[in-house]
Amino acid sequence: MAITWSSDYLYVLAMLRTTPLVVTVGISLSIPVAVLGDFMLNVPLHKQVLVGATLVLIGFIAIGLDESSIEEVDLERN
Numbered sequence: 001m002a003i004t005w006s007s008d009y010l011y012v013l014a015m016l017r018t019t020p021l022v023v024t025v026g027i028s029l030s031i032p033v034a035v036l037g038d039f040m041l042n043v044p045l046h047k048q049v050l051v052g053a054t055l056v057l058i059g060f061i062a063i064g065l066d067e068s069s070i071e072e073v074d075l076e077r078n
Contacts, residue, residue, distance in 0.1 A: 022063055025060050028056050035053040
């Protein structure tokens, strides 16, 4: 119960500090983290898994860069 409550609490805090899109894509970062864990445990990885994890990372970086450029424009207006 404490794990569920704490994850929901952290999710809400992240939503307040960023946007729902960034938080949702951030949650999907568990995929590349799982792939990294499999790599460290010497579990054989398929090419599709590596491509998928790379695409998730690229998507998160792209959204992060886009969000930072939007914030810069907002700061310039004020």
